[in-house]
Amino acid sequence: MQLLFLGTGAGVPAKQRNVSSIALRRLNNEGAIWLFDCGEATQHQILHTTIKPRRIEKIFITHLHGDHIYGLPGLLGSRSFQGGTDPLTVYGPKGIKAFIQSALQLSATYVKYDLSIIEIEDGTVIEESDCFIHIGKLDHGIDSFGYRVVEKDRTGELQVHKLKELGVKPGPIYKQLKDKQTVQWEGMTLNGADFLGEDKKGLIVTILGDTRLCRRSFELAEGADLLVHEATFEQKSEEMAYEYFHSTTAQAATVAKESGVKELWLTHISSRYTSVDSEDLVNEARAIFENSYIAHDFSETAVLSKEENS
Amino acid sequence: MQLLFLGTGAGVPAKQRNVSSIALRRLNNEGAIWLFDCGEATQHQILHTTIKPRRIEKIFITHLHGDHIYGLPGLLGSRSFQGGTDPLTVYGPKGIKAFIQSALQLSATYVKYDLSIIEIEDGTVIEESDCFIHIGKLDHGIDSFGYRVVEKDRTGELQVHKLKELGVKPGPIYKQLKDKQTVQWEGMTLNGADFLGEDKKGLIVTILGDTRLCRRSFELAEGADLLVHEATFEQKSEEMAYEYFHSTTAQAATVAKESGVKELWLTHISSRYTSVDSEDLVNEARAIFENSYIAHDFSETAVLSKEENS
Numbered sequence A, B: 001m002q003l004l005f006l007g008t009g010a011g012v013p014a015k016q017r018n019v020s021s022i023a024l025r026r027l028n029n030e031g032a033i034w035l036f037d038c039g040e041a042t043q044h045q046i047l048h049t050t051i052k053p054r055r056i057e058k059i060f061i062t063h064l065h066g067d068h069i070y071g072l073p074g075l076l077g078s079r080s081f082q083g084g085t086d087p088l089t090v091y092g093p094k095g096i097k098a099f100i101q102s103a104l105q106l107s108a109t110y111v112k113y114d115l116s117i118i119e120i121e122d123g124t125v126i127e128e129s130d131c132f133i134h135i136g137k138l139d140h141g142i143d144s145f146g147y148r149v150v151e152k153d154r155t156g157e158l159q160v161h162k163l164k165e166l167g168v169k170p171g172p173i174y175k176q177l178k179d180k181q182t183v184q185w186e187g188m189t190l191n192g193a194d195f196l197g198e199d200k201k202g203l204i205v206t207i208l209g210d211t212r213l214c215r216r217s218f219e220l221a222e223g224a225d226l227l228v229h230e231a232t233f234e235q236k237s238e239e240m241a242y243e244y245f246h247s248t249t250a251q252a253a254t255v256a257k258e259s260g261v262k263e264l265w266l267t268h269i270s271s272r273y274t275s276v277d278s279e280d281l282v283n284e285a286r287a288i289f290e291n292s293y294i295a296h297d298f299s300e301t302a303v304l305s306k307e308e309n310s
Ligand SMILES: [Zn+2]
Pocket: A010, A011, A020, A065, A067, A068, A210, A268
């Protein structure tokens, strides 16, 4: 999987950082794009990337604050205008359906693809062909959710050399063995499992919405290969973070450390911090959890499994 | 008055042209800003100008298509977040109130200033201290309106030299005469009107929403010092313009010519045209009406009275 940060600021757009959106490229899934949040001008940010709006298959909204949803009506409309015909599903808290439908209807926007809008709640689990998405409610005043994407393990490679040693030639039987079936072949019983390499561990990526430090974050982040956590404020502004239902750099790093994640990305940075401050912010996190990074608009990172990474 | 084009594209944002918005700086009115339309990322465009969102006093929406309104919720919210406390009024077609209220409520956005939303109709006239705004309905499939801003004439300058010749010294009497009062002074009757220069003609600026060529446009544009007219298509695409309820360069120029306007600005240019094509588009208009210009994002122009201009 690959992550591309489209907007990494908090509350209002600034020249340096646009409001929230993250694109997740699902490499296992023919490069389908999933978006997490869609602040105003997300479609404008996308113009500066290789992402095609019609390749966006799912949009997950963490919460309904304007800086996370005001780009939705425009993106949904443009996707249709630009020829997108594949279905699209938007997931989000209760109210997301009314928001989208009201905006599209009042602006006489009729999209030419199947648009599904699914309202989620704490504990919702979505199963896809190749992954599960676990959803948990955080602590942000209004309902705010975290998404934990857990790829299913993939069957190992067929060990062709073992089959060749037995004289088994390529053909439909290879497919059967790869599917872990038991096959009779020239008087022998071949068990698919015996001819497969180790299963490939699925990746885990956790993307949390705006939140105070809360227990649910640890559960959603547990053992993730990559965690995206908001860090609206610096460490010393912990009181302010609490008051505004946000987190500090240090709190994000604590979640990463205690949950045993592989890599932490900080985002949703207040516009009070300049790009010079970024270095200080990430260092605050690194003092607690070394493998921390601060996202900038258009930052990209590949999510690697623990094995690939080491 | 000064016009600043914030977005000059049609339908969807492109790298070259953002979706519709125009700022009108009311020089007579302490530099208050009025916006006409507010497509997505208008607040982002404003970040690259000297405009302060809190100085925006009125927003006039021509019609409810997404490329003209999707920037409203974000701008209204940011204006409050950034400390704007002065009242703001939004004018627009029926539905604008539901659009704004639904977006703000569902996103839990509470603005800290008085926000009035006024739904207009064909023939609505708004009177301000220093101007009238006449509103007429155009031809765009959905309700689309044009705004004709007519400044009231301003009293001429007090001709101080005439008073000094009579021996009248500066004092409250100057104010009375300036207000066109009749004043008794040392046995003489002084009539304010006799000591004032010529009235200054108010300016007329007409900004039309998306429309086919229609009669109402001529009425709204009549004798304007400046006309802003959409030109989504080139001259030869007149059939397509008709089909999609839009205008061509030549149609815009015809309205300007027949209405005796002083200056025409073309905007709402389809993204099919590159910046190279701009020259061709404006030349099509100039063949019909010489004083034509094509707007680009961040184009600025001062609106001058016919006298100042010649
Ligand atoms: Zn936020």
